[in-house]
Amino acid sequence: MASDEETSRPFAGLSNVSISEEIPVEGDITVPTGPSTRDDEFSTLDEPVKETVLRDLRAVGKKFIHVMYPKRSSALLRDWDLWGPLLLCVTLALLLQGGAADSDDQGGPQFAEVFVIIWFGSIVITLNSKLLGGTISFFQSLCVLGYCIMPLTLALVVCRIILLGGTGIVSFSVRLAVVTASFGWSTFASTAFLADSQLSNRKALVIYPVFLFYFVIGWMILTFSPGN
Amino acid sequence: MASKNDPFEFRDFDETGDLLIPSNDAVTISIDDEDLKPKRARSDVGFTQDAADEEPLIGDDREELLAGKKKSAPFWTFEYYQKFFDIETHHVKERILGSMVPWPGKNFIQVYLRKNPDLYGPFWICTTLVFVIAISGNVSNFLVHFGNPDFKYTPEFRKVSIAATAIFSYAWLVPLGLWGLLLWRSNKILNLVSYSFMEIVCVYGYSLSVYIPAVVLWIIQYEWLRWLSIAVALCLSGSVLVMTFWPALRDDHPKVVIATVSAILLLNALLAVGFKMYFFSQPGPGSVPVSVPVTKTTNGTSS
Numbered sequence: 001m002a003s004d005e006e007t008s009r010p011f012a013g014l015s016n017v018s019i020s021e022e023i024p025v026e027g028d029i030t031v032p033t034g035p036s037t038r039d040d041e042f043s044t045l046d047e048p049v050k051e052t053v054l055r056d057l058r059a060v061g062k063k064f065i066h067v068m069y070p071k072r073s074s075a076l077l078r079d080w081d082l083w084g085p086l087l088l089c090v091t092l093a094l095l096l097q098g099g100a101a102d103s104d105d106q107g108g109p110q111f112a113e114v115f116v117i118i119w120f121g122s123i124v125i126t127l128n129s130k131l132l133g134g135t136i137s138f139f140q141s142l143c144v145l146g147y148c149i150m151p152l153t154l155a156l157v158v159c160r161i162i163l164l165g166g167t168g169i170v171s172f173s174v175r176l177a178v179v180t181a182s183f184g185w186s187t188f189a190s191t192a193f194l195a196d197s198q199l200s201n202r203k204a205l206v207i208y209p210v211f212l213f214y215f216v217i218g219w220m221i222l223t224f225s226p227g228n
Numbered sequence: 229m230a231s232k233n234d235p236f237e238f239r240d241f242d243e244t245g246d247l248l249i250p251s252n253d254a255v256t257i258s259i260d261d262e263d264l265k266p267k268r269a270r271s272d273v274g275f276t277q278d279a280a281d282e283e284p285l286i287g288d289d290r291e292e293l294l295a296g297k298k299k300s301a302p303f304w305t306f307e308y309y310q311k312f313f314d315i316e317t318h319h320v321k322e323r324i325l326g327s328m329v330p331w332p333g334k335n336f337i338q339v340y341l342r343k344n345p346d347l348y349g350p351f352w353i354c355t356t357l358v359f360v361i362a363i364s365g366n367v368s369n370f371l372v373h374f375g376n377p378d379f380k381y382t383p384e385f386r387k388v389s390i391a392a393t394a395i396f397s398y399a400w401l402v403p404l405g406l407w408g409l410l411l412w413r414s415n416k417i418l419n420l421v422s423y424s425f426m427e428i429v430c431v432y433g434y435s436l437s438v439y440i441p442a443v444v445l446w447i448i449q450y451e452w453l454r455w456l457s458i459a460v461a462l463c464l465s466g467s468v469l470v471m472t473f474w475p476a477l478r479d480d481h482p483k484v485v486i487a488t489v490s491a492i493l494l495l496n497a498l499l500a501v502g503f504k505m506y507f508f509s510q511p512g513p514g515s516v517p518v519s520v521p522v523t524k525t526t527n528g529t530s531s
Contacts, residue, residue, distance in 0.1 A: 110385075113385060128313070128348070128351075128352075130306075131306075131309055131310050131312075131313035131348075132313050132348070133310070133313075201316040201317055201318070202316055202317060203317070204317040205315070205316075205317055205320065205348060208352065209352060209355075212352075212355065212356060212359065215359075216359050219359075219363055220385075223366065
């Protein structure tokens with residue numbers, strides 16, 4: 001109807017105004033959507049807590065796998081969350097405790113310092129990439145940077161196990177190799193996700209801070225030495 | 229633009245010259261020639277100079293024009309800070325290289341910044357320097373005691389925060405003071421050259437870049453090598469700073485010029501030597517690890 005009128009008459013727009021006003025279609029449309037969303041809420045409320053937690057954990061675990069196999073997928077970017085970064089950051093900071101650094105006089109990285117370096121560092125890197133004109137959103141970038149700490153956290157676990165054996169030159173060289181490999185892995189994984197958001201002539205400017213960030217975390221892991 | 233206009237001017241001039249030649253006598257021709265030759269020579273020189281200046285940095289010119297068209301956003305918005313990050317990788321490389329290799333007669337601000345100061349370089353150079361100093365300080369401390377069975381290596385994370393405080397305050401407060409000084413002096417004496425605060429911050433940030441390789445060299449346990457690298461780094465960054473600020477200071481009272489230049493150099497030297505003394509001091513074997521905890525505990529009880 002409307003299309004016929006438009007094609008036949010040049011002033012069809014004027015008549016259309018009255019037609020659209022007299023049919024209260026929009027009111028009818030909004031009414032059914034209300035209950036349906038409420039139904040969804042009820043369904044998530046009804047489910048056991050275990051399922052809710054497991055679903056979120058599964059989502060986090062899926063992203064861990066994406067970091068370990070950094071193919072250029074947008075899974076980390078599409079639905080970001082900060083649970084994984086929080087988990088990794090707390091694990092890293094807790095595992096860095098209990099070293100000789102905790103004795104009174106020597107200032108090794110404390111829990112708060114590790115925490116602040118990771119979060120403040122990733123916020124600064126994100127701001128840097130936004131200021132350089134990146135197309136990625138703030139929390140997407142935080143999510144990627146946080147998840148890509150995972151190889152370094154694994155390296156710290158390995159280092160602590162090696163340190164149980166002793167602190168000789170052999171143990172140090174093994175730790176050096178492990179930390180270097182995981183540092184490379186972290187940098188590679190994060191650049192695989194982040195590099196596409198930037199123009200080609202600015203990629204190096206975005207990647208360099210990421211490199212520095214993981215380098216510092218790697219240094220903290222490598223120089224960690226346990227207490228007596 | 230100028231290169232297109234020049235040939236047209238010449239053609240006009242030549243044509244009028246040609247027209248004049250048959251009608252006038254030799255005297256006027258010689259005057260014409262005299263008029264022509266210097267002009268041609270002058271324009272040739274000007275043209276080649278322009279070309280030499282512009283050819284490597286054509287991209288910058290275009291960006292500069294675009295930047296000039298942009299409206300200035302208020303300082304609380306994100307866009308205001310975005311214009312300080314409007315650079316590309318090759319610009320940063322050029323600027324770092326330019327701050328490391330002082331070239332006589334090349335003003336860092338006029339040659340490399342070209343009214344487009346960035347904050348990317350200063351910020352990340354300072355951050356890099358902080359961590360490089362802390363890490364290599366730790367490594368050299370480890371190497372000093374290497375092989376000593378009594379020594380137990382512990383990372384000194386405190387060095388990061390101390391280095392960060394020192395470097396960031398140097399890179400922000402000194403430019404602030406210098407900017408205030410230049411502003412005050414330019415009110416008293418008419419100066420053609422004036423620098424904005426961001427330009428001064430940018431120069432100071434980039435002038436720190438030469439310390440990064442120098443600090444890495446400090447890991448090697450030779451005192452003479454350390455002092456040599458300090459001297460070289462001081463000469464390079466100090467000369468870049470002085471050469472940059474020279475045009476702004478030149479017309480001032482000689483006392484003020486000498487005081488300012490010596491203050492710039494002194495602060496620069498203070499920073500470098502302070503780093504050397506604090507982070508790479510060579511403790512006597514076994515004596516310092518005992519004495520340091522003692523001083524700390526007394527501090528703790530008093531406070």
